[in-house]
Amino acid sequence: MKFADFICVKAIKPDLASYDKEAVVTELVESLVTAGEIKTADKDDIIAAVMKREELGSTGIGRGVAVPHTKHPSVEKLVGTVGVSVDGVDFNSLDGEKVQLFFLLISPPERPGDHLRALENISRQLRDDTFCRFLKQSKTVDDINQLLEEADNNQFAS
């Protein structure tokens, strides 16, 4: 699975304004609403579901990366977005580091395979130091989208 298969470019958020977990999740979900991927009526429910998942254990996977996610019946296919925080947000990550890169994923129920393939892609690409560093330094939607496209074309990880 490639980034282009699930990342909604219109919802990409460089320079996140939020400084805590719930605010970041809200900002990212609202961005998907603005982009037309999620209905306004489902927004609060989705935010609550993502936060509930965080209570089970942080989705901060280390290296300044978090993958907040949930399943929701309102989406027909996996949708996601990317957010970058310049200063980082405390996300209770396993390694204790602040999170600068967020990949929010909303999956339809009963599709665990797609979610797993998205996680596989994200983690494989982020293992590359250059990709990770460039993404954290990105300032615009175009910068981020270009990096994702380059990653999709295998210019980073093997």
Place this chain on the structure above:
Amino acid sequence: MHAMSNPSCQQIVVVKNEKGLHLRPAELMARLAMQYEATVMVTKDDQSADCKNMLSVLTLGAVQGTQLGLSAEGPDAAEALSAVAELFEAGFHELDAE
């Protein structure tokens, strides 16, 4: 007592839980493996990942039914290996959840 040795051991495990080796299982495994001094590696085909590193484990993209090799090396290798193997056997405690 004999000289310092680094025991190692290995075993085959199967991903039993329906959702595969996604984020929560990877986290549970990392937290568990971190309690041991031994290095525990999980291998799928020719790809190996350090169990203590979630990012690395997630790159395997192991779905339900996947056979994986587990290997441990270090002073408490046997204990670490059996603890991680038990987690796979229990389906990461997801079988009865949700």
